[in-house]
Each structure stands twice: as structure tokens, then as C-alpha cells.
Amino acid sequence: MGVGRVPRETLGELLRALGQNPTQAEIADIVSSAPREVDYKTFLTILNRPDGFKPAGTPGAYYFSPLHLTLFDKEGNGFIGAGELRYVLTQLGEKMTDEEVDELLKGVQIGPDGNVNYESFVRTILSQ
Known part of the structure; x- marks a missing residue:
């Protein structure tokens, strides 16, 4: 009891x-x-606190929203640097470990200039 x-x-x-x-x-x-x-x-x-029951959606849909990543798209072309993406994922918000980011980036195409198309990145992550 x-x-x-x-x-x-x-x-x-x-x-x-x-x-x-x-x-x-x-x-x-x-x-x-x-x-x-x-x-x-x-x-x-x-x-029963205010905002306690928020629509959860899928965990990744919120965390990996392209809207969040547009803040880091300095040139407005749909790309951010892979290093900057790693920084965002490991240092801001709900922080991920380097190992978790390594796992996420395994299937992501990084251009010769070191940039990642963040919308493609988000689609890849959410489809897993």
C-alpha cells in the first residue's frame, strides 16, 4: 500500500x-x-496547469520544424552549414548529444560547400 x-x-x-x-x-x-x-x-x-495538455504532434515535427532552422539561414537559400546545424542541435533548446547528431547526419547529404538543405534534412528525419 x-x-x-x-x-x-x-x-x-x-x-x-x-x-x-x-x-x-x-x-x-x-x-x-x-x-x-x-x-x-x-x-x-x-x-491541470495552464498549457499542460498541449497537442503533442510527433516529437520530431516540432523539434525539427524547418521554421526553427530558417533563423540560421543567413542567405535565405534553404541551406545552413553542417557545423552550424550541429551547434543548434547540441547547444540550443532540448540539447542532443554529439552521438545523437552523428546518427542523424548519417543519411544527410552535405554539399561540397559544407552546407545542408535543412528542409530535406527535416523530411529525412521525420520519415525515419
Whole structure:
């Protein structure tokens, strides 16, 4: 029989198990403001917070949106440097590891100038 409380460190897993898709930053915020042991009433407040249930779509559809990558397309030609793409994926937002980026870039065509067509990159990633 349980004690009617859960450790705050498990909140991210619980929210995801119940259909939410919080970012790591949102989880950090929630955990930092939650009591060490979260009771049912407090958990319901967290679960029903504004914007708690966002349409998730596919994970990659949001993360790999071409709209995000247009910010790094300095020339407006649909291409960004492979090194810049690696930087974006490993240093900004939900950070990926170098190994994860290496795996993603395996099937991506990098031009002789070192650039990647980011729309093609996104289509390739989302089709996997």
C-alpha cells in the first residue's frame, strides 16, 4: 500500500505517462517549486496547469520544424552549414548529444560547400 505521495523527481515521468509532453525546462520549473513529496491534490494542480495538455504532434515535427532552422539561414537559400546545424542541435533548446547528431547526419547529404538543405534534412528525419 502506498503513502499517497510521490517524489517530486518523478513528476516528469508521471506527466508524460498521462499524455503530457513537458520540456526539460518545464519539468525543472515544476520540480523546483514542488514539495519534496507531492500529494494527490498538489499533483492534480500540476497536471491541470495552464498549457499542460498541449497537442503533442510527433516529437520530431516540432523539434525539427524547418521554421526553427530558417533563423540560421543567413542567405535565405534553404541551406545552413553542417557545423552550424550541429551547434543548434547540441547547444540550443532540448540539447542532443554529439552521438545523437552523428546518427542523424548519417543519411544527410552535405554539399561540397559544407552546407545542408535543412528542409530535406527535416523530411529525412521525420520519415525515419
